[in-house]
Amino acid sequence: MSQYHSYIAIEHLSNYIGKEVTLNGWVSDRTDKGKLCFIKLRDGSGIVQCVAFRPTIGDELFEQAKSLTQESSVSITGTVRAESRAPSGVELDIVNVKIWQIAKEYPITPKEHGTEFLMQHRHLWLRSTRQNAIMRIRAAVIKAIRDFFDGNGFKLMDSPILTPNACEGTSTLFETKYFDLGSAYLSQSGQLYAEASAMALGKVYTFGPTFRAEKSKTRRHLTEFWMVEPEMAFFDLNDDMDLAEDLVEYIVQYVLQTCQKELAAMGRDISKLEAIRRPFYRMSYTEAVEWLNKNDVKLNKKQSDGSEIQIDFPWGEDFGAPQEEAIMQQFDKPCIIHRYPAEVKAFYMKRDPDQPKVALAMDMLAPEGAGEIIGGSQREDDFDALLSRIEHEKLPREAFEWFLDLRKYGSVPHSGFGLGVERTVKWISGAEHIREVIPFPRMIYRIVP
């Protein structure tokens, strides 16, 4: 790469002890003590304390250093010195200060703030140490995902974001006008297009933003989030589950290798992540229902008069958050639950030839209360079976004609899944809310900034 500027990143400062360097960044904090002035300089890569001592640097420069407010932008030249009292082990003795701008009173002070205030100032909140660490972990997770697929024979095949209809026909979509062709909808999944792509290139993945207009109000939902969806020709459900485990193991180990500082900044218990090695746990839906009933985990059922009663968990009902949480409490590694009742799953999932009421579907649940991070399945590859599912769900056949074509011209067994990037980053980083792990979250009651 070209040498764009002769400046040095703070994260590499320990290689320059005894040398004079220029750092560019922002003042994260300043404190004076008589003839001493301490400036914490942040450049995105790290934070270092810069020290000005009045008798050695002179009155004019000292007054300049003292005038710096929180988040003022500066270039500071100084000599790097090993300093045992500093958290990073180094400090900078100031030789010169170039002020780019003296910042106005900064809203985010070094004390606590509530989430509402911080979310209103998301554009500034991103500068804080914790948010910096989360964004670096997010970048590492995304790089791990790309490296994993690119290195294993997958090709990136982007899916369209504007689509003519609901992918799965269930969830609420964002609608927009589309010239003279009526309405278009923001994609809630790239999967159908990934299936077509897999028939062209074998093993593919799509990676992009996804939109759900559901009025979800929980700490694991966003209306706009990022999802990676691999799709593989000639993969059955077992291959699909193996791939999901390989991917998740790879992501966690990659973050462990490259984000030690960031995980420490988050106060993350590293041993919990080190335990994430294959094999993970697996359980069929039927086994899970038996486990729930053996362990007395009931289902809250609303009666017609509005009151709630608790009943044994009936086979055929989909799991909610309470069931998933109960199941995961026994596990320190992710668990895949597979072979769900077909009725609660999407129309394109293949039925289990051995159990016609069961779909070859799978969900991966992450430990520590992180919940579902992956949902996938083996796809229905039989033309007649798929068509009858489309008709049964009362989906418009015209819109799925091209999708049916894939079952007309060289249909093969194939499988895939979707992994939610933000849910994965939330789990690995230990962030307590999903809104912290995407730079500018989109939620039901927030679209600014």
Add this chain to the structure above:
RNA sequence: UCCGACUUAGCUCAGCUGGUUAGAGCAUCUGACUGUUAAUCAGAGGGUCCGCGGUUCAAGUCCGCGAGUCGGAGCCA
């Protein structure tokens, strides 16, 4: 959509059974200090108590309606 909680200074909050001039810490400004890292010490400024209506001699406090935010359920990644 359903259930619950909250709203007082720029920020985080306290404010008792309704009672006289509205409280603290931080932030900001002024001053002191050669080792602070949530510095300390002394001083100063800073208020539509979310809005509207009601009860009362008296409302930040009680009641009603509305707004906003947060958490949970459902939906799912």
